[in-house]
Amino acid sequence: MEAQKTRSPLKPEGEWHSRGFLPHWEAGETPQAIFFRLADSMPVHVRERWVEELDNDPNALPAGELRRRLEAVLDAGFGEAFLCRPTIGPIIETALLYFDGDRYRLHAWCVMPNHVHVLLTPIGDHALSAIVHGLKSYTAKEINKILGRRGKVWFEEYFDRKIRNEKHFEDAHFYIEQNPVKAKLCVKASAWGYSSASYSRCRS
Known part of the structure; x- marks a missing residue:
């Protein structure tokens, strides 16, 4: 990833921007909880139903409800769900750690089988959209190399939420590190292979 460090960050497209399904907010140096998912992690009929609901009534799915629905579907493990394979998990974790302290401060993360949760604070003029784009672009190329294939790895959208206060x-x-426990993939957070909970344990 060395070549990527020399690139200029992409500038925010205004405070609010959207690529059609989810709104995104560039909050500057404010902690943000984000998650992004594999392209095949949501059944097409589910996404189409939600889009139809939003088309009929833009307020039909408030942000909180949409997030809860997304997380419930993702935790069900649809799709190939290959992110936690021993050959893939380290790619995601290494990419997240690589720019910690440079483009962002990384507070917590968890690589789930078909999606990734991250809690971070952008640094300086590094836009959240550029940070996510860089992570997804690099990891997609590396994952395709490992899997010996071409094509889309990540769904183009991501979910972000500004952190309001200390609580x-x-x-x-807590939610990010406990996600594997909630999804019944392990009995305690530190037992999950690719997360800040297990990383802290390994480095202690």
């Missing part, structure tokens, strides 16, 4: 920060941190 919200702690709640988000």
